[in-house]
Amino acid sequence: MSNDCQSVNHPRIPDEEFAQRIARIQKALAKQNLDGLLVFGHEAEPADIRYLSDYWPSFETAGVLIPATGEACLLIGPESRTYAGAHSRLKTIRQLMDFRESSLPDYPGSTLMTWRDLFSEFRIHSLGITGYTMLPTPIYRHVVDTLGGDRVRLEDRIIRDLRMVKSENELAIHRRAYRMAEAGLQAAIRAARPGMTEIELVAEAEYAMLKAGAETTGYPIWCCSGPRSKQAISRPTHRRLQSGEIIQLCVGARLEGYSSSVGRALIFGKPSPEIQRFVDTGLAAEQKALEIIKAGRTGAEITAHVHDYIRAQGYGESILYGPAHGTGLMECEYPFIESSLSMPLVPNMVFGIDVFIATPEYGLRIEDGIVVTTGGVEELSSHRRELIVL
Amino acid sequence: MSNDCQSVNHPRIPDEEFAQRIARIQKALAKQNLDGLLVFGHEAEPADIRYLSDYWPSFETAGVLIPATGEACLLIGPESRTYAGAHSRLKTIRQLMDFRESSLPDYPGSTLMTWRDLFSEFRIHSLGITGYTMLPTPIYRHVVDTLGGDRVRLEDRIIRDLRMVKSENELAIHRRAYRMAEAGLQAAIRAARPGMTEIELVAEAEYAMLKAGAETTGYPIWCCSGPRSKQAISRPTHRRLQSGEIIQLCVGARLEGYSSSVGRALIFGKPSPEIQRFVDTGLAAEQKALEIIKAGRTGAEITAHVHDYIRAQGYGESILYGPAHGTGLMECEYPFIESSLSMPLVPNMVFGIDVFIATPEYGLRIEDGIVVTTGGVEELSSHRRELIVL
Numbered sequence: 001m002s003n004d005c006q007s008v009n010h011p012r013i014p015d016e017e018f019a020q021r022i023a024r025i026q027k028a029l030a031k032q033n034l035d036g037l038l039v040f041g042h043e044a045e046p047a048d049i050r051y052l053s054d055y056w057p058s059f060e061t062a063g064v065l066i067p068a069t070g071e072a073c074l075l076i077g078p079e080s081r082t083y084a085g086a087h088s089r090l091k092t093i094r095q096l097m098d099f100r101e102s103s104l105p106d107y108p109g110s111t112l113m114t115w116r117d118l119f120s121e122f123r124i125h126s127l128g129i130t131g132y133t134m135l136p137t138p139i140y141r142h143v144v145d146t147l148g149g150d151r152v153r154l155e156d157r158i159i160r161d162l163r164m165v166k167s168e169n170e171l172a173i174h175r176r177a178y179r180m181a182e183a184g185l186q187a188a189i190r191a192a193r194p195g196m197t198e199i200e201l202v203a204e205a206e207y208a209m210l211k212a213g214a215e216t217t218g219y220p221i222w223c224c225s226g227p228r229s230k231q232a233i234s235r236p237t238h239r240r241l242q243s244g245e246i247i248q249l250c251v252g253a254r255l256e257g258y259s260s261s262v263g264r265a266l267i268f269g270k271p272s273p274e275i276q277r278f279v280d281t282g283l284a285a286e287q288k289a290l291e292i293i294k295a296g297r298t299g300a301e302i303t304a305h306v307h308d309y310i311r312a313q314g315y316g317e318s319i320l321y322g323p324a325h326g327t328g329l330m331e332c333e334y335p336f337i338e339s340s341l342s343m344p345l346v347p348n349m350v351f352g353i354d355v356f357i358a359t360p361e362y363g364l365r366i367e368d369g370i371v372v373t374t375g376g377v378e379e380l381s382s383h384r385r386e387l388i389v390l
Numbered sequence: 391m392s393n394d395c396q397s398v399n400h401p402r403i404p405d406e407e408f409a410q411r412i413a414r415i416q417k418a419l420a421k422q423n424l425d426g427l428l429v430f431g432h433e434a435e436p437a438d439i440r441y442l443s444d445y446w447p448s449f450e451t452a453g454v455l456i457p458a459t460g461e462a463c464l465l466i467g468p469e470s471r472t473y474a475g476a477h478s479r480l481k482t483i484r485q486l487m488d489f490r491e492s493s494l495p496d497y498p499g500s501t502l503m504t505w506r507d508l509f510s511e512f513r514i515h516s517l518g519i520t521g522y523t524m525l526p527t528p529i530y531r532h533v534v535d536t537l538g539g540d541r542v543r544l545e546d547r548i549i550r551d552l553r554m555v556k557s558e559n560e561l562a563i564h565r566r567a568y569r570m571a572e573a574g575l576q577a578a579i580r581a582a583r584p585g586m587t588e589i590e591l592v593a594e595a596e597y598a599m600l601k602a603g604a605e606t607t608g609y610p611i612w613c614c615s616g617p618r619s620k621q622a623i624s625r626p627t628h629r630r631l632q633s634g635e636i637i638q639l640c641v642g643a644r645l646e647g648y649s650s651s652v653g654r655a656l657i658f659g660k661p662s663p664e665i666q667r668f669v670d671t672g673l674a675a676e677q678k679a680l681e682i683i684k685a686g687r688t689g690a691e692i693t694a695h696v697h698d699y700i701r702a703q704g705y706g707e708s709i710l711y712g713p714a715h716g717t718g719l720m721e722c723e724y725p726f727i728e729s730s731l732s733m734p735l736v737p738n739m740v741f742g743i744d745v746f747i748a749t750p751e752y753g754l755r756i757e758d759g760i761v762v763t764t765g766g767v768e769e770l771s772s773h774r775r776e777l778i779v780l
Binding site for chain 1: 400432433434435446448449450468469470471472473476477491492493494495496497498521522523524525526527528530589590592593596597600601603604605606609610618620621622623624625626627628710711715716720721722723724726728729730731748753
């Protein structure tokens, strides 16, 4: 393993698999008559960069340039040389000022290469771009100014389609990451006391996941309690946990770049019949998803099965999105199980089943990981699928 | 306080100060003959969004639109309504599809407003844009397509200049955030054992900071040990800490959006004379910065004073950047103390003094927070400024 952090007893993606990824993209580039593909990523959106190089930018941003033939190249800013050199599986690394921090530190006297130098070195005259939705405007403009607008095309699907179906190594990492998420959930359950803040509960989960070998959390994990539990996306606050309220807890670990996420509803003391029925509906909706997902099913079929149930129970108004989303190097990634997804699922896709429902007073998210199989699903997490009474 | 997380015993920015920030920007817009200012941010770069609204996007991105007169408006994606509603100090919130997740989830049947609708509602015909260095290309293009390229100008300085000098409330938060960073450092020192992984050491610091009231870490904090200590930016790995090696530890807390960071060098057992001299040089370089920084000094003067010393000690080759950087809602923000900075410092600027030096074998970062005063500096952190022998 070329990465200089010592070998550890968890699964990793071998160098050869990184080489295969590059080779498959080069094959796609040849078909598209493109000289290269440019990929962009940053601290919060590193997925494609990590997929190709294992590198995860921090402070500065990063790119990968894949020429149609030959070595791919990691692109970094002025301060990341030693960091990237130690972490990247790509051994060719170039530095451009466009990947410096967004606050534009000045580097007097610094002479980094230009886009023209880079494209000349790698003989790029036509280019596909991925990550366009987060690509900073100045980078796009510099690329277009250098190559000409008619030589630059958006090609988000090349990598997206590769990332959609997981390899055996990726599945092994996902399995481990979900066990770490469950360890975080268990630690939070053990530590939970009324009067604790949401942030303190999250701290317990985070600490347990890091001790279990996670590299960090899979996303900004949260606990949101009482009226805050209505939040579909959230962050923990200093609000204190109280008896009788729903506590929405979503925790996930990141391992080798791959995310996991487990969502549960917790409560101190005996739940009211209304809360019990509400949580049971969320749990039953997740069961509906688990019983219908398998290779060959379409997003439309799965969504109808789950959403019809939620609507019949009277919570249809709170539906924000489909019942599952792809998960991998992003906690939430393509494909999305929605009524608009006509593509049949294939084995080794990994999804987060993700049921969010809410009333005007409270909400919950039930979330678990699955791998699609020919016969159904392999469950990656299942710990305490119930209203967790503390 | 309009934010719905319960009151806590740490300093916060009051609603009136948020209103003052908007008012000052509106005054600047009037001077520039602009109908409005558009600000962009995402999970890893939320500074301007948080400065104006206290909102910190997660998964989805966000914007703020400040019209020349009237209420400012928070811009979010399809899933952040309840989250933003609870966290934002701006009560006017609009949803646009351009702020959805970068993986482009599909929302069948969803009808969010367009940029044309938005600019029409707020009577925007000419617009300044900040955060251009991270502004996604599609947002820039949609804005330009709607208003016309000659009606859109880059105006990064309006907010940057406001954020540069801190208010009393901001200083109070910074003081607390640095104490939390020191609590994290102390916890890591207490827990450190040979054989522990870098990630495990970071977990101790992180846990202690969250228990001390931090909302999260101030940035992706790290420990990098042995040969990895050469990394100027880093992330912790599963590498095990070993006796006799330099351990570079950088920890910081985030409170109400404001970051802190403290950097130290640690070692198990008696250091070699070479390591002792190396660390002493880093510590002395920090002292050089502390003794020269005060209101009225320029970046050029400060940089020469510190870098001349580092060069005289033989570590000039490892100099990557100036000896201090602004800190606030970004851990590393404008202004940067560099030879190219001719602006004299003014009281209530907050800086991270940040000395990074390296040899081919190892490196270190000594970092502490300070407030610029007329007579010198107020130190925000100073715990164990020494080679910390464990």
